[in-house]
Amino acid sequence: MERVLLDEKALERSIIRIAHEILEKNQGSKNLSLIGIRTRGIFLAKRICEKISRIENREMPIGILDITMYRDDIATLKAPEVKKTDIPFTVNGMTIVLVDDVLHTGRTTRAAIDAIMDLGRPARIQLAVLVDRGSRELPIQPDYTGVFYTAAPEEEISVKLREIDGKDEVVLSTSL
Amino acid sequence: MNWIHKDLLGVRELSREEILFLLDTADSFRDISRRDIKKVPTLRGKTIITLFYEPSTRTRVSFEIAAKRLSADTINISTSSSSVVKGETLSDMGRNLQSMRPDVIVIRHNMPGAPHLLSKILDCSIINAGDGAHEHPTQALLDLFTMREKKETLDGLKIAIIGDIAHSRVARSNIFALKKFDTEITCCAPPTMLPPGLWELGVTVTDRLDEAVADKDVIMMLRIQKERGGTSYIPSVREYSSLYCLSEEHVAKARKDVIIMHPGPMNRGIEISDRVADGAYSVILDQVENGVAIRMAVLYLLSGGES
Amino acid sequence: MTILIRNGRLVDPRNERDERVDILIKGDSIEKIDKNLSGAGADRVIDAEGLVVAPGLIDVHTHLREPGFEWKETIRTGTMAAARGGFTSVVCMANTDPVNDNKAVTEYIMEKTRTEGVVRVFPCGAVTKGLKGEDLSEMGEMHASGAIAISDDGKSVANAQLFLKAMEYARLFNLAIICHCEEETLSHGFVHEGHASLLSGLDAVPSLAEEIIARRDIALAEYVSSPVHITHISTAGTVRIIREEKTRGVSVTADTCPHYFTLTEEATLTYDTRAKVNPPLRSAADVAAIKEGLKDGTIDIIATDHAPHDAISKDVEFNLASSGISGLETALALSLGLVEEGLLDLKGLLRKMTDNPARLLHLPLGHVALGAPADLIVFSDRAEWTVDKAAFLSKGKNTPFDGREVRGKNLMTIVAGRIVYTDPEFR
Numbered sequence: 001m002e003r004v005l006l007d008e009k010a011l012e013r014s015i016i017r018i019a020h021e022i023l024e025k026n027q028g029s030k031n032l033s034l035i036g037i038r039t040r041g042i043f044l045a046k047r048i049c050e051k052i053s054r055i056e057n058r059e060m061p062i063g064i065l066d067i068t069m070y071r072d073d074i075a076t077l078k079a080p081e082v083k084k085t086d087i088p089f090t091v092n093g094m095t096i097v098l099v100d101d102v103l104h105t106g107r108t109t110r111a112a113i114d115a116i117m118d119l120g121r122p123a124r125i126q127l128a129v130l131v132d133r134g135s136r137e138l139p140i141q142p143d144y145t146g147v148f149y150t151a152a153p154e155e156e157i158s159v160k161l162r163e164i165d166g167k168d169e170v171v172l173s174t175s176l
Numbered sequence: 177m178n179w180i181h182k183d184l185l186g187v188r189e190l191s192r193e194e195i196l197f198l199l200d201t202a203d204s205f206r207d208i209s210r211r212d213i214k215k216v217p218t219l220r221g222k223t224i225i226t227l228f229y230e231p232s233t234r235t236r237v238s239f240e241i242a243a244k245r246l247s248a249d250t251i252n253i254s255t256s257s258s259s260v261v262k263g264e265t266l267s268d269m270g271r272n273l274q275s276m277r278p279d280v281i282v283i284r285h286n287m288p289g290a291p292h293l294l295s296k297i298l299d300c301s302i303i304n305a306g307d308g309a310h311e312h313p314t315q316a317l318l319d320l321f322t323m324r325e326k327k328e329t330l331d332g333l334k335i336a337i338i339g340d341i342a343h344s345r346v347a348r349s350n351i352f353a354l355k356k357f358d359t360e361i362t363c364c365a366p367p368t369m370l371p372p373g374l375w376e377l378g379v380t381v382t383d384r385l386d387e388a389v390a391d392k393d394v395i396m397m398l399r400i401q402k403e404r405g406g407t408s409y410i411p412s413v414r415e416y417s418s419l420y421c422l423s424e425e426h427v428a429k430a431r432k433d434v435i436i437m438h439p440g441p442m443n444r445g446i447e448i449s450d451r452v453a454d455g456a457y458s459v460i461l462d463q464v465e466n467g468v469a470i471r472m473a474v475l476y477l478l479s480g481g482e483s
Numbered sequence: 484m485t486i487l488i489r490n491g492r493l494v495d496p497r498n499e500r501d502e503r504v505d506i507l508i509k510g511d512s513i514e515k516i517d518k519n520l521s522g523a524g525a526d527r528v529i530d531a532e533g534l535v536v537a538p539g540l541i542d543v544h545t546h547l548r549e550p551g552f553e554w555k556e557t558i559r560t561g562t563m564a565a566a567r568g569g570f571t572s573v574v575c576m577a578n579t580d581p582v583n584d585n586k587a588v589t590e591y592i593m594e595k596t597r598t599e600g601v602v603r604v605f606p607c608g609a610v611t612k613g614l615k616g617e618d619l620s621e622m623g624e625m626h627a628s629g630a631i632a633i634s635d636d637g638k639s640v641a642n643a644q645l646f647l648k649a650m651e652y653a654r655l656f657n658l659a660i661i662c663h664c665e666e667e668t669l670s671h672g673f674v675h676e677g678h679a680s681l682l683s684g685l686d687a688v689p690s691l692a693e694e695i696i697a698r699r700d701i702a703l704a705e706y707v708s709s710p711v712h713i714t715h716i717s718t719a720g721t722v723r724i725i726r727e728e729k730t731r732g733v734s735v736t737a738d739t740c741p742h743y744f745t746l747t748e749e750a751t752l753t754y755d756t757r758a759k760v761n762p763p764l765r766s767a768a769d770v771a772a773i774k775e776g777l778k779d780g781t782i783d784i785i786a787t788d789h790a791p792h793d794a795i796s797k798d799v800e801f802n803l804a805s806s807g808i809s810g811l812e813t814a815l816a817l818s819l820g821l822v823e824e825g826l827l828d829l830k831g832l833l834r835k836m837t838d839n840p841a842r843l844l845h846l847p848l849g850h851v852a853l854g855a856p857a858d859l860i861v862f863s864d865r866a867e868w869t870v871d872k873a874a875f876l877s878k879g880k881n882t883p884f885d886g887r888e889v890r891g892k893n894l895m896t897i898v899a900g901r902i903v904y905t906d907p908e909f910r
Binding site: 070085114 | 178
Binding site for chain 2: 683754795801
């Protein structure tokens with residue numbers, strides 16, 4: 001059974017709103033940078049970055065973060081594939097907005113924070129997510145949210161982006 | 177791709193895809209060594225034992241740094257300071273270590289097949305850091321990593337491997353690994369240091385240095401294996417050097433963007449001249465840096481849990 | 484005791500027999516060979532329907548390890564293994580501790596055989612004292628005590644002059660000269676020098692090491708008009724040399740072992756120490772040549788070179804592992820493979836394991852005739868079984884054939900009219 005939480009237009013509106021909220025909260029884009037968490041966080045970060053860059057009329061720094069090396073469940077996994085991290089700017093003193101597609105337990109965000117801390121000392125880290133599905137296992141909260149939906153454990157939220165899935169939508173499905 | 181091997185005993189049993197996967201993984205790990213905080217928590221809580229029956233500083237240190245940068249715990253056992261002196265067999269050493277539940281054992285031994293023997297008795301992962309004249313897989317992997325980094329691709333490369341091929345595990349591992357790509361390999365040594373039937377591996381064989389280096393993208397020099405009976409195959413090191421020492425004149429015969437490699441430690445003036453070793457074409461120090469990255473990648477992939 | 488073996492197919496190479504016939508044994512010799520013999524009065528009647536009856540096999544090359552290495556094998560366990568394998572006589576090599584280079588050790592072996600042995604044992608004395616290759620051993624005294632051959636097996640006699648003298652001297656006693664051919668300075672390795680060693684990186688030994696000494700030993704023997712026997716040949720080159728010399732009329736014989744016609748160097752690629760043997764396992768081309776040599780008669784005899792070792796000797800790095808295969812209990816089945824492949828017929832195969840060995844050693848054995856010693860075996864050339872080292876009677880469980888499915892099984896062994904082995908599943 002499937003239900004669309006965000007269709008293409010709604011998704012686009014969320015991204016625009018998040019971009020504006022970021023600028024509002026940080027009173028502009030000084031020392032601001034975006035870091036997208038692999039994999040879909042990257043494309044979301046790029047879109048947000050593009051919007052902010054247009055509004056501010058300057059290029060925003062953007063980075064790609066692979067958190068595999070910082071996962072807390074590595075001891076039990078069969079060596080998940082490590083991909084490149086590419087953050088072409090220094091994090092020291094920066095306001096970093098982490099971007100991910102779905103916030104669930106909070107463990108991915110925790111890993112991302114640890115990874116960034118090993119790169120330097122940011123001034124602050126904020127979190128932007130397209131979907132917050134609740135059920136946190138760590139005390140982590142997003143600063144910017146596309147849509148909030150408290151999902152039951154058997155419900156699956158799947159984010160599709162045109163850059164890799166061919167279309168934009170967020171779908172809720174239940175396995176019966 | 178999913179890494180399926182419990183051990184890394186040799187590169188001969190790896191596929192081309194698996195080698196590329198290792199190199200790609202190492203790419204990410206190299207960045208760790210280049211930043212201020214040279215550590216990730218990835219292998220936190222894992223125990224890695226290095227068991228070295230042959231002296232080696234660089235390989236052992238390279239593995240140790242790799243393990244520590246992944247936050248693993250490392251223990252070093254080298255022959256002179258251990259029960260091997262009391263006559264304990266390798267099998268018994270293995271079984272004793274197993275009781276202490278290590279996650280990975282890195283073994284270097286002077287006899288081929290020693291890592292294979294451990295692999296049969298132990299559940300943990302075994303990494304071959306060199307077994308006699310058989311293989312030195314992480315060396316070949318870091319060599320390929322270096323070649324790919326400097327040349328962008330491995331396919332199409334022309335490589336010369338020069339030195340005591342018969343006794344060299346570095347030569348064997350490199351030949352096995354490079355033949356999985358579209359490469360042309362030329363092996364060069366005095367006839368007494370070329371194993372019979374070497375051409376069966378798909379390489380060109382010559383005993384003339386100037387022929388070997390001509391038009392090559394990569395020149396890999398090997399050291400004279402004094403420990404593996406190397407010197408009884410040549411009248412003297414001096415004569416060897418006069419015929420097979422790589423000099424600038426030889427390098428000029430290769431391609432303009434040739435890279436010069438050496439697994440180390442170098443016998444300066446014997447197989448490679450100072451000027452070449454320290455010259456612009458030399459990537460020897462890159463190899464060392466890449467060694468840590470490759471070993472981090474290998475430790476990472478082998479230490480995975482059950483899933 | 485009288486034993487009647489009825490309904491069996493008697494294959495006796497020396498007397499060119501291959502027919503269904505009954506055999507009556509009385510005491511220690513053969514009383515009657517005829518069809519439809521009556522079992523009345525016989526203490527034991529054995530129904531050999533569907534089975535082959537043959538002279539007991541004679542192994543010209545075994546290591547019994549006693550005296551000195553009793554944890555690897557004893558005369559008792561070794562002869563029990565021989566009996567299980569269908570061997571009623573074995574020649575035991577001299578590399579014991581102390582070396583069998585004098586009558587005291589020879590007599591020790593003979594006495595142990597008398598009290599604890601289960602088949603006939605014929606000691607092969609050393610050529611040189613202590614196998615050191617320096618001085619001649621006391622061949623005469625050993626011969627008087629029961630030795631029937633001399634060999635420094637385990638190594639060659641490196642000193643050509645000394646070996647020449649040994650061959651001349653041995654003529655006094657009609658001792659067979661058995662040569663282990665190996666040029667030591669070429670032999671600093673553990674596997675065959677070929678494609679497998681290229682891949683495994685193990686130190687290797689070229690075929691040359693065997694061939695140049697084979698040539699040498701044959702030349703020495705020819706010079707003093709002595710017959711000579713080359714043991715455990717393994718290379719195509721050695722087969723060719725023997726063939727050439729035989730064509731020239733030289734008195735040379737040769738034996739090979741089952742592992743040299745069933746396994747190749749590939750078995751060493753995994754560093755499996757059970758495949759470590761001296762001479763080493765060779766290339767496929769060598770195996771083909773050995774088979775051809777067996778087929779055309781160049782190779783006269785199949786021996787086992789039974790070399791039992793304890794588990795620890797093989798549970799080490801390949802370089803350090805002891806060489807040798809525990810072969811008495813698998814030889815017959817593996818050799819029957821040659822019949823299956825069509826290289827030999829059954830009579831031809833058995834000739835190499837009965838008649839020819841007996842001739843080499845000048846023994847009045849190896850055939851089934853009226854009045855001859857009752858050394859016989861009853862075996863199935865069809866029974867399929869799986870080699871299980873745990874079931875070996877030998878202390879040596881070191882075999883690369885463990886787990887292998889084979890066809891052909893010895894079911895009963897009779898030595899001097901006494902049943903010394905019966906397969907548990909055979910009546």
